[in-house]
Amino acid sequence: MASNLPAPEGTEIQEPPSAGAWGEWNPTEDSVRPVRGKHRVAKQRGGLARSSTVLGVGVIAAVGASGIATAQDRPQVAISMPSLPDLMSGDFSGGEGAADAARQDGDRFGGTAAAGSRSGIIPQQSDRRADAGEVLRSRILQQAESQQEAADAKVREESERAAREAAAQEAKEKQEAARKAAEAAAAEAAAKVAQEAEEARKAAEAEAARERAAASAGTYVLPTSAYTLTSRYGASGSMWSSGSHTGLDFAAPTGTPVKAVAAGKITSAGWSGAYGYRIVLELEDGTEIWYCHLSSMAVTSGSVGAGDTIGRVGATGNVTGPHLHLEVRKGGSTMDPMAWLNSKGLSV
Incomplete structure (x- = not known):
């Protein structure tokens, strides 16, 4: 709002520039210069601040003496200011309307308001706020x-x-x-x-x-090798329970292999009292061959062929030394093993 108070004494009031030469003008201490010569700047009284004085002088200078009287007779012009959302969004439609109104009034009042609008004071402030809002939004x-x-x-x-x-x-x-x-x-x-x-x-x-x-088949072999005949079939003596020897003894070192004299099957194998470990081999014609006093038995069941090792010479049972006691039985009766072997083509 403009002030109607007179300017302080000693202050020279400068006329505002014409509308054609108007630039951005702000009242400052440079625009309010003290009168040189005999005039002096009066000391301010009444507690008014320097800024208030400068502002009053600027308003008076901007409006003009003749414009004040004319403005009082004209109706007030509505000025719309942009709201905060408009400032944030950069919409200055309200501000531009106010600037247009100011330009129209400036044309009537000697170009003052128009010059002020052209100076860009209001748009510059709005632009700065809009730029700040746009920067923040960005x-x-x-x-x-x-x-x-x-x-x-x-x-x-x-x-x-x-x-x-x-x-x-x-x-x-x-x-x-x-x-x-x-x-x-x-x-x-x-x-x-x-x-x-x-x-x-x-x-x-x-x-x-x-x-x-x-x-x-039809082949016969001797029951062992590297032997010595020590007792023959039918020999008498107290060493045999029947009073006579029922077999043929082949003396040989312990472990000497004992072989099947012909093809047949094992019908018995195991411990047999005075005979020690014994194997009974039954031939195809029913003849039984007993192998007695064995140290070990290699085959205890199943079929064997002529010459297969079925055990080893030993000294188990009633003996005086290691040997093979061989008996040949048929129909439950013993026969001379040597005669039987000879009948098969074997030389003992």
């Missing part, structure tokens, strides 16, 4: 966008990590399944190979047994 949007990008990047990273872990787990499971499948296949193949090998072995053994049986 910073907020940039910060929000940066936070959103960081959140999106984190979500992508978590998704990628989860996908990598899932892929690794799936690959591990597939690898484990493949390993187990390979192990199962290898075990199955090994079992099949082992089964085939066992079947082949059994077949080979059976074939070998048939070949031996075929080769030994």
Whole structure:
């Protein structure tokens, strides 16, 4: 609001520039210069501040003496100021309307108001506020966008990590399944190979047994080798319970192999009192061959061929030294082993 108080004494009031030469003008101490010469600047009284005086002088100078009287006779012009949201959004429609009104009044009042509008005082302040609001809004949007990008990047990273872990787990499971499948296949193949090998072995053994049986059919061999005959069949003496010897003794070192004299099957094997360890071999014609006083038994059952090792010479039972006691029995009665062997083409 303009002041009607007179200017302090000693103050020279400068006329405002014309509308055509108007620039941005602000009353300052330079525009209010003291009168040189005989006039002096009067000391301010009444407690008025220097800024109030300068402002009053500026208003008077801007309006003009003739303009004051004319302005009092004219109706007031409504001036609309932009609201805070308009300042934040940069909408200065209200301010531009006020500036247009000021320009129209300035044309009527000697160009003062128009010059003030052209000076850009109000638009400059509004522009600065709008620029500050726009900067703040831009910073907020940039910060929000940066936070959103960081959140999106984190979500992508978590998704990628989860996908990598899932892929690794799936690959591990597939690898484990493949390993187990390979192990199962290898075990199955090994079992099949082992089964085939066992079947082949059994077949080979059976074939070998048939070949031996075929080769030994009608073939006879001596029951042991590197021996010495010590007692013959029918010899008398107190050493035998029956009073006479019922077999043929082949003296040989302990462990000497004892062989089947012909093809047949083992019908008995084990401890037999005075005979010690004994094996009974039954031939195809029913003849029984007893092997007595053995130190060990290699075959205790099943079929054997002529010449197969079935035990070893020993000194078990009622003996005076290691030897093989051989008996030949048929129909439950004993016969001379030497005569029987000779009948088979063997020379004892």
